[in-house]
Amino acid sequence: MTFPYTRMRRMRKNDFSRRLMREHHLTADDLIYPMFVIEGTNVREAVPSMPNIDRVSIDLLLEEAKELVELGIPTIALFPVIKSDKKSLLAEESYNPDGLVQRAVRALKEAFPELGVLTDIALDPYTTHGQDGIIDDSGYVLNDITVDTLVKQALSHAKAGADVVAPSDMMDGRIGEIRDELEAEGFINTLIMAYAAKYASAYYGPFRDAIGSSGNLGKGNKFTYQIDPANSNEAIREVMLDLEEGADMVMVKPGMPYLDIVRRVKTELEVPTFAYQVSGEYAMHMAAFEKGWLDKDTVMMESLLAFKRAGADGILTYFAKDAARLLKKRI
Numbered sequence: 001m002t003f004p005y006t007r008m009r010r011m012r013k014n015d016f017s018r019r020l021m022r023e024h025h026l027t028a029d030d031l032i033y034p035m036f037v038i039e040g041t042n043v044r045e046a047v048p049s050m051p052n053i054d055r056v057s058i059d060l061l062l063e064e065a066k067e068l069v070e071l072g073i074p075t076i077a078l079f080p081v082i083k084s085d086k087k088s089l090l091a092e093e094s095y096n097p098d099g100l101v102q103r104a105v106r107a108l109k110e111a112f113p114e115l116g117v118l119t120d121i122a123l124d125p126y127t128t129h130g131q132d133g134i135i136d137d138s139g140y141v142l143n144d145i146t147v148d149t150l151v152k153q154a155l156s157h158a159k160a161g162a163d164v165v166a167p168s169d170m171m172d173g174r175i176g177e178i179r180d181e182l183e184a185e186g187f188i189n190t191l192i193m194a195y196a197a198k199y200a201s202a203y204y205g206p207f208r209d210a211i212g213s214s215g216n217l218g219k220g221n222k223f224t225y226q227i228d229p230a231n232s233n234e235a236i237r238e239v240m241l242d243l244e245e246g247a248d249m250v251m252v253k254p255g256m257p258y259l260d261i262v263r264r265v266k267t268e269l270e271v272p273t274f275a276y277q278v279s280g281e282y283a284m285h286m287a288a289f290e291k292g293w294l295d296k297d298t299v300m301m302e303s304l305l306a307f308k309r310a311g312a313d314g315i316l317t318y319f320a321k322d323a324a325r326l327l328k329k330r331i
């Protein structure tokens, strides 16, 4: 049937019918809030390329965690800012049982047991060169010895009480090795969210400023381990491998420029699928909001709804708090 029997605008005319046919919804349940943690007490440092996002010491992290719980945000993701005297070629600090992340996890789980705590598994905050792994003389990131260290890092996080370990390093085989170790050590319910399809993206710039690895990385890049932005099938293969190795959830990263990959993963593999709206996406939105070129609340919500439409089950986003506050106001 065509016009006038089919008038697409009929359903759009009133609020009730628009609401009735709405296919996707964003709720606080969909959100994971990434936070940057730093040493000290009562320390709060702004990240210039990420307006409204601060690096905070553990005491202040706990205050913000309380807010997350009140807002109904289910999970926090932790990223440490490591002092340069603790960085090394072998990244030994990454598995220090009393390291910054390990202490932050313990403090969070003690204060807010119901809040999910997700930790990043990768060596870039801990290496003197800012690469995610251990390098040889030519600067090439060595896969297998890096995995050995990632396994130690993941176990130390699990021991501290992390609910989810999230390897973001893109080494081959690390999910299986981490899963083996967690099982062997009795951490059978520690979840693994694999950064399975992580692209070699320039959108990570502000994050590298935030954790202080951009200076170390210099003109370096991560092309030998992260996926080429030109590829799509390769991402599906990466996701399949991580699932076979024991990942509970998979992630696509960055977010908005890679929603085609989110859709493919969800449709082809039908598994819990997450996406990371990364620092550069946050920065470009915030820049436009600050200039008054885009409206913050509506554009932010539209950007997050896009992830749901693409099939994401959840979104790691620096907008998590702002979005949850807005959702609460609307109810």
Ligand SMILES: NCc1[nH]cc(CCC(=O)O)c1CC(=O)O
Binding pocket: 120, 122, 123, 124, 132, 168, 169, 203, 204, 205, 206, 207, 208, 222, 277, 278, 279, 280
């Ligand atoms: N393994 C490090 C890591 N974990 C999360 C991000 C990026 C997050 C963001 O940009 O918000 C990165 C950066 C990178 O791979 O260089």
Ligand SMILES: [Mg+2]
Binding pocket: 170, 171, 172, 173, 196, 238, 241, 242
């Ligand atoms: Mg892989």
